[in-house]
Amino acid sequence: xxxxxxxxxxxxxxxxxxxxxxxxxxxxxxxxxxxxxxxxxxxxxxxxxxxxxxxxxxxxxxxxxxxxxxxxxxxxxxxxxxxxxxxxxxxxxxxxxxxxxxxxxxxxxxxxxxxxxxxxxxxxxxxxxxxxxxxxxxxxxxxxxxxxxxxxxxxxxxxxxxxxxxxxxxxxxxxxxxxxxxxxxxxxxxxxxxxxxxxxxxxxxxxxxxxxxxxxxxxxxxxxxxxxxxxxxxxxxxxxxxxxxxxxxxxxxxxxxxxxxxxxxxxxxxxxxxxxxxxxxxxxxxxxxxxxxxxxxxxxxxxxxxxxxxxxxxxxxxxxxxxxxxxxxxxxxxxxxxxxxxxxxxxxxxxxxxxxxxxxxxxxxxxxxxxxxxxxxxxxxxxxx
Numbered sequence: 001x002x003x004x005x006x007x008x009x010x011x012x013x014x015x016x017x018x019x020x021x022x023x024x025x026x027x028x029x030x031x032x033x034x035x036x037x038x039x040x041x042x043x044x045x046x047x048x049x050x051x052x053x054x055x056x057x058x059x060x061x062x063x064x065x066x067x068x069x070x071x072x073x074x075x076x077x078x079x080x081x082x083x084x085x086x087x088x089x090x091x092x093x094x095x096x097x098x099x100x101x102x103x104x105x106x107x108x109x110x111x112x113x114x115x116x117x118x119x120x121x122x123x124x125x126x127x128x129x130x131x132x133x134x135x136x137x138x139x140x141x142x143x144x145x146x147x148x149x150x151x152x153x154x155x156x157x158x159x160x161x162x163x164x165x166x167x168x169x170x171x172x173x174x175x176x177x178x179x180x181x182x183x184x185x186x187x188x189x190x191x192x193x194x195x196x197x198x199x200x201x202x203x204x205x206x207x208x209x210x211x212x213x214x215x216x217x218x219x220x221x222x223x224x225x226x227x228x229x230x231x232x233x234x235x236x237x238x239x240x241x242x243x244x245x246x247x248x249x250x251x252x253x254x255x256x257x258x259x260x261x262x263x264x265x266x267x268x269x270x271x272x273x274x275x276x277x278x279x280x281x282x283x284x285x286x287x288x289x290x291x292x293x294x295x296x297x298x299x300x301x302x303x304x305x306x307x308x309x310x311x312x313x314x315x316x317x318x319x320x321x322x323x324x325x326x327x328x329x330x331x332x333x334x335x336x337x338x339x340x341x342x343x344x345x346x347x348x349x350x351x352x353x354x355x356x357x358x359x360x361x362x363x364x365x366x367x368x369x370x371x372x373x374x375x376x377x378x379x380x381x382x383x384x385x
Contacts, residue, residue: 031123034056037052041170043102044135044236044282045104045106045134046106047234050102051117051130057090059123062088062121065118067118071108071113112134134315142169142175143166144240146164154246163212167202168205174200177230178199179231185216187214210229212227224281228240247283249314251280252280253280256344266355267326274319275337277310277318292320294333294339302321314333330355335349
């Protein structure tokens with residue numbers, strides 16, 4: 001009996017030494033493993049997420065893949081190298097890269113749902129449970145806020161709003177940025193760190209600072225104007241309403257209808273000249289008065305004497321009546337006409353030419369005629385003596 005056991009042991013050892021290579025490798029292979037670095041994630045209703053998977057085996061073998069426990073209305077797909085796959089050949093030295101994409105419907109209820117990925121092959125079966133937590137509508141989405149939604153200034157100012165854009169979703173989002181203002185206004189929105197960018201990428205649960213730059217047209221009138229800034233990424237939209245108040249800048253100019261800056265009057269008479277008062281500012285002008293600085297002894301009157309209201313870009317014509325002094329000598333004189341409305345003022349210089357009245361010419365001729373008649377009478381009366 002003892003010899004029989006020794007012989008059996010020797011025979012078994014020989015068989016193992018000679019035929020061990022023929023024994024299937026799977027008999028000695030360890031069970032496969034399926035892992036992911038983030039087995040539980042949060043998503044928003046109507047969005048998608050993905051899990052990076054690693055399938056490890058100790059021998060090269062064909063593994064069949066499947067996904068189970070998928071909630072109704074949800075969709076999943078396993079991909080490898082960008083292609084949907086149902087199985088994979090494993091490489092012990094370089095495990096294949098796999099990914100599971102999960103799409104959550106828009107009407108998904110808030111709460112956690114589990115899906116399971118299974119890999120089956122000669123060495124055994126590996127199962128990986130994954131959890132997807134659907135957040136409530138109030139905790140997701142995006143928010144756009146500012147501490148100072150109202151600014152004021154003149155039409156020559158550029159208004160800069162500092163905004164905060166929060167990505168409250170469960171995934172990184174790239175937001176397109178847009179601003180809308182009244183016709184003729186320029187509104188640009190960009191991340192504060194890059195004024196040339198039209199989009200902003202924000203990680204899940206993070207915020208970024210935006211700058212909205214608003215430039216009104218130079219002829220913008222006084223008033224309050226709405227401006228809207230919008231940030232959109234897929235189904236996520238956030239907006240904020242801003243307000244710009246133009247306080248107005250009073251300004252006026254004065255000119256003549258034909259741009260001729262001279263007038264002619266007769267000594268002892270009157271002359272008229274028309275001037276145009278224009279509101280060149282962005283706010284209405286009230287109680288526009290006209291004054292003049294004529295030479296000594298002259299008078300200047302205006303019709304109308306004042307302008308009650310003058311809207312921006314509007315103009316009004318005023319007639320100035322000039323009366324030089326009765327003893328004014330012939331020549332050129334400078335006359336300044338000024339229009340004033342509050343802090344706004346404008347003036348124009350009119351060169352006024354005074355001409356002698358024709359009556360004095362007639363008087364001179366009459367005197368000469370009388371003198372000639374008198375001389376003729378004298379010669380006729382005393383010439384023969």
